[in-house]
Amino acid sequence: MIKINEVSFTYKSKKPVFNQLSVQFERGHIYGLLGKNGAGKSTLLRIATGLLRPTQGNANVEGTNCFLRSPALLQKMLYIPEEVYLPSLSFSQYEKIYGAFYPKFSAEQFRHYLLEFDVPANGKVNECSYGQQKKIFMSFALACNMDYLLMDEPTNGMDIPSKKQFRKVMAGYISNERLVIISSHQVRDLENLMDTIVIIDNSKILLYDTVDSLQNRLYFTKTDTLPAANLLYSEPVFGGHDVILLNDGGQHSALDTEKLFNAVLCEPEAFSKHFMQH
Amino acid sequence: MPFISLKNIFHLLKKQLLEQRRFYLLSLLGIFVTVVIFNMAFYYFVSEMDRNKYSFFCILVSNFGFIIASSLVAAASFYELHNPKSSITYLQLPVTFPERILSNIIIAFALMPILMLAVFYGTDWLFTTIYNTRNVPRFHNPRLVPGLYFAKMFSMADYTLLTLLLTSIYFAGSVFFKKLNWILTTVTAGLFITLLVCLNVLPAINGIVSVPFILALCNKVIANGLSRWDNQFEQSGYELLRIFRIFLWCLPALLTLAVYYRLKEKEV
Numbered sequence: 001m002i003k004i005n006e007v008s009f010t011y012k013s014k015k016p017v018f019n020q021l022s023v024q025f026e027r028g029h030i031y032g033l034l035g036k037n038g039a040g041k042s043t044l045l046r047i048a049t050g051l052l053r054p055t056q057g058n059a060n061v062e063g064t065n066c067f068l069r070s071p072a073l074l075q076k077m078l079y080i081p082e083e084v085y086l087p088s089l090s091f092s093q094y095e096k097i098y099g100a101f102y103p104k105f106s107a108e109q110f111r112h113y114l115l116e117f118d119v120p121a122n123g124k125v126n127e128c129s130y131g132q133q134k135k136i137f138m139s140f141a142l143a144c145n146m147d148y149l150l151m152d153e154p155t156n157g158m159d160i161p162s163k164k165q166f167r168k169v170m171a172g173y174i175s176n177e178r179l180v181i182i183s184s185h186q187v188r189d190l191e192n193l194m195d196t197i198v199i200i201d202n203s204k205i206l207l208y209d210t211v212d213s214l215q216n217r218l219y220f221t222k223t224d225t226l227p228a229a230n231l232l233y234s235e236p237v238f239g240g241h242d243v244i245l246l247n248d249g250g251q252h253s254a255l256d257t258e259k260l261f262n263a264v265l266c267e268p269e270a271f272s273k274h275f276m277q278h
Numbered sequence: 279m280p281f282i283s284l285k286n287i288f289h290l291l292k293k294q295l296l297e298q299r300r301f302y303l304l305s306l307l308g309i310f311v312t313v314v315i316f317n318m319a320f321y322y323f324v325s326e327m328d329r330n331k332y333s334f335f336c337i338l339v340s341n342f343g344f345i346i347a348s349s350l351v352a353a354a355s356f357y358e359l360h361n362p363k364s365s366i367t368y369l370q371l372p373v374t375f376p377e378r379i380l381s382n383i384i385i386a387f388a389l390m391p392i393l394m395l396a397v398f399y400g401t402d403w404l405f406t407t408i409y410n411t412r413n414v415p416r417f418h419n420p421r422l423v424p425g426l427y428f429a430k431m432f433s434m435a436d437y438t439l440l441t442l443l444l445t446s447i448y449f450a451g452s453v454f455f456k457k458l459n460w461i462l463t464t465v466t467a468g469l470f471i472t473l474l475v476c477l478n479v480l481p482a483i484n485g486i487v488s489v490p491f492i493l494a495l496c497n498k499v500i501a502n503g504l505s506r507w508d509n510q511f512e513q514s515g516y517e518l519l520r521i522f523r524i525f526l527w528c529l530p531a532l533l534t535l536a537v538y539y540r541l542k543e544k545e546v
Contacts (some may be wrong), residue, residue: 051366084363089296097292102372
């Protein structure tokens with residue numbers, strides 16, 4: 001479990017990013033960490049991996065303070081940044097040199113994931129395109145069989161087939177022992193992948209709930225006129241309104257992550273009234 | 279998990295040597311070319327009679343070259359921290375901080391200096407063999423003038439201390455100053471070379487070739503000034519000098535400790 005305890009964080013000479021933020025992430029889930037640009041998603045992930053030190057509070061994994069960056073913890077936890085660094089090495093050198101640091105690394109799986117992501121394993125890893133470098137790093141991270149995998153905007157720079165491939169690979173990766181947090185501002189990319197949604201804005205967690213729970217409690221539909229009852233959010237579209245209603249009649253609709261994201265950002269108070277925050 | 283694992287240090291060394299192979303190879307090649315040029319100049323332009331004196335000059339150049347080259351290599355330590363992307367990868371490697379520092383120390387303070395010395399003296403050996411001048415007597419104890427104030431000992435101690443000091447300063451600079459360290463290295467290395475040329479090489483050349491009058495004058499003024507300073511030191515007692523010397527020998531260790539804390543607190 002990753003536990004963020006009353007964390008406050010401020011970048012030098014800037015306004016605070018977090019003030020007394022507490023949140024926890026459990027194993028066996030894929031969390032979608034959603035928020036606008038600059039909401040603090042990357043900062044939260046970096047605090048959770050010990051790359052940043054909170055000004056107050058602490059982040060710990062299984063009781064170990066993340067900022068200590070103990071090798072035992074780093075063997076189980078990896079953060080994939082938005083822009084990855086790959087050294088000037090061939091694929092086999094990269095696999096041997098970096099894989100040696102991680103006891104659970106499997107060269108076979110690395111090759112398998114490269115194939116899945118359609119990356120030809122020849123030449124030097126740092127000479128591949130931006131999107132491919134990201135896929136190489138992702139393949140490596142997945143082949144390390146980490147218990148905790150934190151991904152920052154993983155789909156940025158990926159083409160549409162790659163995004164589909166990414167969702168497929170990630171769905172196969174999750175197990176009861178693993179925890180994956182994927183941050184993104186492109187919420188559609190994570191649809192049908194995450195099982196818990198965390199929306200963050202203005203240093204606060206605005207929404208923290210499972211997809212199943214949200215599907216049971218919300219009803220997404222399109223109407224000609226705005227309904228008077230149970231309306232949480234509406235947005236005008238061609239020929240009517242897209243609305244989100246409180247679902248009290250047991251109706252079923254597919255969860256529209258983008259609508260939900262917009263709704264939570266526009267009507268944070270309405271959502272906080274109906275949904276318990278963690 | 280052990281505090282220092284030899285396996286991890288080996289992996290870090292392998293990683294660093296492979297990733298920075300171009301830099302290390304170019305450094306060694308640069309040293310080789312410089313030594314070759316000096317040796318060729320020595321054998322082609324200096325007459326048989328002056329070789330004794332000129333060998334003094336060659337030894338000085340080799341030693342100063344060694345100090346500067348070691349410092350430059352030390353400045354390349356922790357290259358991963360020079361940009362945020364590579365810092366993230368580096369800081370996430372599951373190794374302890376002493377292991378990270380030790381692997382860099384092995385390269386900057388042991389492996390590369392040994393390879394450089396091998397290049398210096400290997401090239402020298404090659405040339406003396408080719409020109410059959412192995413038996414030409416040399417001045418084996420050239421006195422390094424700034425070192426005189428650091429250690430009233432043999433020249434080897436002066437060289438070792440000076441190398442260790444400069445290397446550790448740039449080693450620490452690689453973590454504290456990041457990209458600025460290269461500028462710092464280049465500027466201070468330039469100043470260092472100028473100082474050494476004025477204080478040591480010019481007097482050596484003065485004996486065998488004519489130098490412009492102004493340079494000779496500068497040389498004389500500096501030499502006189504230093505000699506007076508040295509006398510003052512002698513008079514004020516050795517105790518102060520001894521304490522200062524102990525401090526200088528401890529400085530590399532203190533700088534390494536500073537590197538350790540800086541690395542531990544490093545944020546990306």
